[in-house]
Amino acid sequence: MSRPPRRTGARRGPRRPVDPARRAAFDALRAVHAGGAYANLALAEILDRRHLDERDAALATELVAGSSRLQGTYDAILEAAAGRPLSSLQPAAVDVLRLGTHQVLSMRIPTRAAVDSAVDLAGTAIGERVTGLVNAVLRKVAAHDLDAWVDRLSAGTSGVERLALRTHHPRWIAQTYADLLGEEAAAALEADNVAPRPTLVVRPGLTERDDLVAAGATATRWSPYGAVGVGNPGDLVAVRDGRAGVQDEGSQLVALALSRVEAPAGRWLDMCAGPGGKAALLTGLARARGEDVLAAEVAEHRAGLVAQALRAYRPRPGVICADGTRPAWRAGAFARVMLDAPCTGLGALRRRPESRWRHQPEDVDDLVPLQAQLLVSAIRSTLPGGVVAYVTCSPHPSETEDVVQTVVDELGAQRTVVEVLDAPAFLPEVPACGRADPWGGQRFVQLWPHRHGTDAMFLALLRVG
Template identity: 90%
Template sequence: MSRRSPRSGPRRPVDQARRAAFDALRAVHAGGAYANLALTDILDRRHLDERDAALATELVAGTSRLQGTYDAILEAAAGRPLSSLQPAVVDVLRLGTHQVLSMRIPTRAAVDSAVDLAGTAIGERVTGLVNAVLRKVAADSLDEWVDRLSAGTTGVAHLAVRTHHPLWIAETYADLLGEEAAVALEADNLAPRPTLVVRPGLAERAELVAAGAVATRWSPYGAVADGNPADFAAVREGRAGVQDEGSQLVALALSRVEAPAGPWLDMCAGPGGKAALLTGIARSRGEDVLAAELAEHRAGLVAQALRGYRPAGRVICADGTRPAWPARSFARVMLDAPCTGLGALRRRPESRWRHRPEDLDDLVPLQAQLLVSAIRSTLPGGVVAYVTCSPHASETEDVVQTVVEELGDDGIGTEVLDAPSFLPEVPDCARPDPWGGDRFVQLWPHRHGTDAMFLALLRVG
């Protein structure tokens, strides 16, 4: 069989699923996009059918999830660092490696499709390289490659390679969970089912269940459904949205704490799921929520999440560290602080390879500043929910301890409440606090089927 040359005419068109997956990965690696959001935008614009959309989704999610492992395999197969290759070529190789090693696609078809993608999306000059490297990749199974990569490692380092995580993340899990860490890390590799949430006052969960969804285990507002959430009328009409059950539960806990009457604040509200849920709950009590978000485009997402409410939910662009509101203004404050996102690795699989331990150097001081601001924004007797989608001690218990003790030295009393008591239906969610109690909530994918959300509830004196 003769090899095609650049002069032999155009290469056959690449199927739309693989091109969509490639373009989404380029948006992630060249533009810093979130994989799920980049792919959703591409699928919406290109109108792929259900089968192609499912294939593109698996290609992007699976490639992103095992990216670090695939990169090590590719460097071994290529005999050179990936940094010496054109970034777009690397993304083609990653997609091809996922098809060869982790999907039920015949090797020849997987390699040929990657070669075709390279020729169409990049140029004929790179097709020989892609073909040669992927055929070397295909010489062994994924298990055989992982055995080779993990040879000579022990303990947490061995666990990190076997579960496809950077070492620092595996160490974080091991510090928190001990022997349970292996199960937790494996859970990060299982794609979650889409979880929906109703906007209280606009829809009832029974409507979603009647349309084919299954009620969530603990949140009274959620339901799980496969497929496209927009297939549900309530989602299309803004009466429901997409939100992990863990995010629903931390908002529910804040709403259950006794607090004085008054407005509520969602301090870092983007993309708007918690703001929408809290708005419905607050309005049922004759109160309302102010949603504040620093980034203008994320504030737009919050407004979109609130679009079903009349009057419209209040959204402002504001820096939580420099409040645009007077001190002691709110009865309840939700602070879902910017974090490494280590608790959402199953949902945003590219995050495990995007973040570095040194990211904490910037995030932790910001988290502390925001928590101080949240406490100063709260009425006496009011409550602050400090939330992160990360279980890392530096972003969770350490921040709370530092702020509570420093504000105490300044004469601002802050009581750490028993957060698990406000989620009594959720088993095994208590996490030790620095003062010898178990007053924090920690949710886990492997225990609860949710993102690994952390929650501390603080009453302001």
């Protein structure tokens, strides 16, 4: 007598079609984990191509952002539930499990619906052979809520390790925040887990912030050029025609600070200008003084984004594809230089949630020589009495204060005098934005999500002697 077929836990019969939101989220995660894409950009491209309605687009966005933000926590939970390392599973199946775990533990979706939808997605996108695994693992995940899972994972831990687990960050990032903020670290890390509302910025001279407010936006707290909360920014005429754009208030503030420093008349340089937000704001601020901006960007496709950001200005500002470490301009050519240096982006984890799991501590070390080289080039590109803004979207000491100190000291030894200005004095409306400098002062600006509602932007202002 033959044995009946063994049940796998997967649904029998015709499989239900996967809803477009979950399929879009899965495809975006595959682009992130298999292709190295940024989650927000990958999803935006998919949503634009597939024309999802507003409800499905919102669901897909939450699935991608949430599963990326808590990826490390979810992976630890999944390994505990599966009883095996995730490296032993097919990568596509792991992404299905992450999406399912987010629905089970962090969304108001009934467990059965969350598990069944994940099984359907696995069967359609990968194959029936993985549906039993997905079903079994997610049912074990559903045995506890998120808080209970975190309690289990953090049992026996303390200090920074416990902080990292409970705020869903790698330990090395939690340690960086603890070193910089002490007791404030938990609040800062928790703020990374709150998705920011879209922030807009006007192009000065082309439109006014009041026009955005009239369209339903709310004026930003400190930047006189920003507004928050208008739904889909692309629906606004001012955004479509280039008179306004999307830009975090922190980025607006560091550009504003550079414009407020006394400096000789002359052309301005945005040395690493991609994707163009700061260049567009600086252009409006410079032209109000009768001056202009040259935008330089080493990557050709990003130089194209800069040109797009500047398209509404007449005459159009100069945009060149150039490597800031090998300047395409003469020394001392500019009165003001903006150097928003390539960095790990640890200050933008609200908007790039997958970045916290993508980066490793050695990534910081790899970037520091480039940052220092670019800062030396920026200083040498500045005329005597001119000002350089050294900016990073990272609070990490190696990318911020250490770079500034190294460059200032090295150039000083070569008899190039560089004065570190009191940067917070140029943002007097922004509270608690000072950060200690290596020479015993508080001359750096450090913005924080939990204090200021912005990305964690760092700013040093340097006057060239």
